[in-house]
Amino acid sequence: MSDPIKYLLDESKLPKAWYNLAADLPSPPPPVLHPGTMKPVGPDDLAPLFPMSLIMQEVSTEREIEIPEPVREVYRQWRPTPLFRARRLEKALETPARIYYKYEGVSPAGSHKPNTAVAQAFYNKEAGIRKIATETGAGQWGSSLAFAGALFGIEVLVFMVRVSYDQKPYRRAFMETFGARCIASPSNETHYGRQVLAATPDSNGSLGIAISEAVEIAATRDDTKYALGSVLNHVLLHQTVIGQEAIAQLEMADDYPDIVVGCTGGGSNFAGIAFPFIGAKLRHGRNVQVLAIEPAACPSLTRGKYAYDFGDTGHMTPLTKMHTLGSTFMPPGFHAGGLRYHGMAPMVSHARELGLIDARAYTQRACFDAGVQFARAEGIVPAPEANHAVRGAIDEAIRCREEGVSRAILFNLCGHGHFDMQAYTDYFAGRLIDQTYDENELAMALAGLPTVPAGV
């Protein structure tokens, strides 16, 4: 038989616990602040939004948090996901590098998002919740929660950013097939939405606005909670099955990565692949370079400020310390909608401040160049978000060729591009341009960051 191209783990090797990086960091991340009192929030402050089990995960410093059996049972439908050795891509690049990719596109929703959607739906169901409100930009997260809601018998209400709602009717149909209700945001269903519409009737919406709407619904209704698809600690935690599986699969290949690459929007798929490797570095001294790739048009890690900021535009969320471009920053419209967020997960930001993560920004055309090269070699068409990770991995592989060194490169192919073909159509038609933001607008958004008392 030829050299292996696929490493599959037996179902029995599905991780039994999520890995919590907070247990191994040399210092704890800064506290989350109440936007009114500017004091650290306690579990009760978050109780209107989340079931207590998820709040406890949010603040936990336990290294391992057991995955409930009903969640593992759903995971087992598509997990462990395959790890591929990209031998055909290596050949096309004429590189001595060993390129591996973990493929999360095999999930029912086509990305890594169900890893946390299923967990969140389970804990809400367990707490007797009947309805969950959420937001979605590109649609990956809304699809995933719609899927998870269908399985656990929870109604799902998705505020979909207006511009995506209009441009991506198929994503909407996908969510509706799972029984979710999908509303264009800003909407007339919330106080905040009506406010925005009064000021700008033809608003395109934004992730920040949609978050405000979903949070408002959850905060004002007893039977409804809120769910977020990235950024929060418990969301990142649920994604760590990715990296844990990858470690076991690379053992099968008798290899270990020199470099781990992921794309970053809110930070969850990146944390999912990277945190278990960072943990192994901190605990066992296993050396690894961890590389976050972000869009040049929304570069929170490379151009943002590490500061306290709101997670939403309506300023209803608590304040978290993170790399942020400012909650009023409006990135230009580019195709990786899942990476168009002004902030970065606080835990990812903290790890970056601790020097555990490197970051790099790429323009979207360069990322699509890489995505198409990958598709022709490996047969999988990546999501625009994933193209960023592909670009990062290919550039590292090219560096190996130039330096004449064989390194092991692992990247997370976090989703397929089946619902993003308009982006590829634009790319082939030469309509995909590298828009950038206005430096003055960025400066203004950063100047508007909330003031936090000294000593916090």
Added chain:
Amino acid sequence: MSDPIKYLLDESKLPKAWYNLAADLPSPPPPVLHPGTMKPVGPDDLAPLFPMSLIMQEVSTEREIEIPEPVREVYRQWRPTPLFRARRLEKALETPARIYYKYEGVSPAGSHKPNTAVAQAFYNKEAGIRKIATETGAGQWGSSLAFAGALFGIEVLVFMVRVSYDQKPYRRAFMETFGARCIASPSNETHYGRQVLAATPDSNGSLGIAISEAVEIAATRDDTKYALGSVLNHVLLHQTVIGQEAIAQLEMADDYPDIVVGCTGGGSNFAGIAFPFIGAKLRHGRNVQVLAIEPAACPSLTRGKYAYDFGDTGHMTPLTKMHTLGSTFMPPGFHAGGLRYHGMAPMVSHARELGLIDARAYTQRACFDAGVQFARAEGIVPAPEANHAVRGAIDEAIRCREEGVSRAILFNLCGHGHFDMQAYTDYFAGRLIDQTYDENELAMALAGLPTVPAGV
């Protein structure tokens, strides 16, 4: 651990040979006739269209045909595909039936089609061919050959039925991502296309017309061959990895199907799952009911005539004996584009004549009802074609409930619906209507079947 929901085969269990039903049938299928001489065709007659290795497979009566190692190497990227036990669907239906489904949507193109596309690309490459012309309706086949062509370095030219070309730009972008060239048919690139356009400038095209165009290109160019995605013996042969794997996976589950269900358009995914079970019945007396589900709007098996007919509208192909609605029959526009073909694979037709296969026709709305119920229980959104198999399986499971009998039902979920969400949008908007054909037009199409000398 809970009861298993997924049966995975180790890579080492990937079949080493395709299974050829012709070896086990009690009588051979009728010969293929040359359209000019009305005499049985020989291998040389087909040589302008196919490499000799595929022609020999077309006429082979060997039971096992070895799968070349380079083909297995590509297969191993997504094969063996998973077999699922649909426990959540069983629960939703309150049925004592054991429902299993083989899921072919995990392939790079999202359906079973790459099983033969990869094989055909390999044999063409081996024969020194540089270019392949083909047709596509819904786009599944074109996508699969585009993928396979990219892997083996063969140029792929796809004639895409005009109405699909206009309605499904994302399928086209998907093919182009793999480097294929996609042309709306009827086109100005062929003599036959220009003829059709002269007569009907605003023609929507049809699969029959697109086949004629692709065949013409292959027949008139030395460096170009033709590839078909269904109907032919060698195509069905390549799909038998599906049923072979299913048999091994059901052994893991310590079960064997009472009923095997597949949807039928040209017949290839159906043959893929069913032929190995029919072979086991013929050789070892293992009893099984085999059920083909077809669209009521294009019912070749249930309403067609078993007769010699052309495979295309331009009458360039040889004549094969099959269940046909007549090569001039134009089915109404419905959403399972992969099932809109006037004929049925000769080998499937022959098996039906031998009493080895039952057939049933469903309207499309009933199939989408089933598809949505399946999606909400199992988390996978099926292709419109696959919804027919889902409907058949659900009805059999309901029968089990009514009769109070537990039977094992196996069906082929031949592809996902990610590129077919317009159909679901129409379904939810109440716009999906059950169009049917005109009985007079069917009678005329059948009256126009070619006359074949007696005694053939």
